[in-house]
Amino acid sequence: MANKETYVIYYNAKCGKCRTAKSALETAHLGCEITEYLKEVPDKNTLKKVFTLLRKKPLEVIRKKEDIFKDKYAGKILSDDQWIDAIIEHPILLERPIIVGHNKAWVARDPETLQAIIEDK
Secondary structure, rough: OOOEEEEEEEEEOOOOHHHHHHHHHOOOOOOEEEEEOOOOOHHHHHHHHHHHHHHHOOHEEEOOOOOHHHOOOOOOOOOOOHHHHHHHOOHHHHHEEEEOOOOEEEOOOOOHHHHHHHHHO
């Protein structure tokens, strides 16, 4: 998780919104630590903390258009822990970018959210 000066970005280099978020933090001179969550999958406790900071249930932060979701999970009713296990098994399911810092977290997919993070510094 981030310390006072640094934001953590759950990042996928192939994602334009991730690159935009990273650039926005860097342009605002905010420290950022990149977590390439597809390579370094967060553990269950870390994901639980992130969802608590987001104030969202795991299912609310799952990419439902991913083929793995459609093939394996669509229509299933799972517990929060089971959804977290699914994210750990298939990290591509996790929405991105997620930015964590200052005891808060955001799914930063739009300019308004990025601006709110920058102004929150």
